[in-house]
Amino acid sequence: MEKPSVVLIVEDDSLLAEMALEMVEEAGLPGVAVDSVDAALDYLKEHAERVAAMFSDVRLKGPLNGVELAAFVAVRWPTIAICVTSGVALERPYRLPRNARFMPKPWKAAEVISFVESAARAR
Incomplete structure (x- = not known):
């Protein structure tokens, strides 16, 4: 089985979703952005084994x-x-x-990148 390698971004503001995608990709993982809880759950039902992390508003x-x-x-x-x-x-x-992290907006790129890198290492 391949190592999980995708970050699921759940953000209904398209500008913020795009920003998050750029930060995640800067950390070295591809991102998938969805704009609702339903879309996130649909994605997870199909691809959860590939998801290293979820970043959600x-x-x-x-x-x-x-x-x-x-x-x-x-x-x-x-x-x-x-x-x-x-x-x-x-x-x-x-x-x-308890195992979830909270990050206030506006995001600091270094914090997002650090979260993604540690998620990728943990898997």
Whole structure:
């Protein structure tokens, strides 16, 4: 089985999704951007074994928010590294899984790259 090599970016702002993709690719992994919880779950159902990390906004379109998505992914696919981001809360959101990382917006490229590199090494 091949080593997981994709970072799933869940961000409904297309400009921010593009920025995140550039940072992830700078860290040496390809990124896949989706704009909703439903699209993220559809992608994971098909390709979870290829996903090293998920980088998700808190506020998303769909039945779940980014924290709820992170909690689901942490249980269903525990080997996927998770980072949840927000421009609203300056502190770690309540109910974020213990193994998930929180990163406030605006992102610092070095922090995103460090998260992606450590996720790739962990797998």
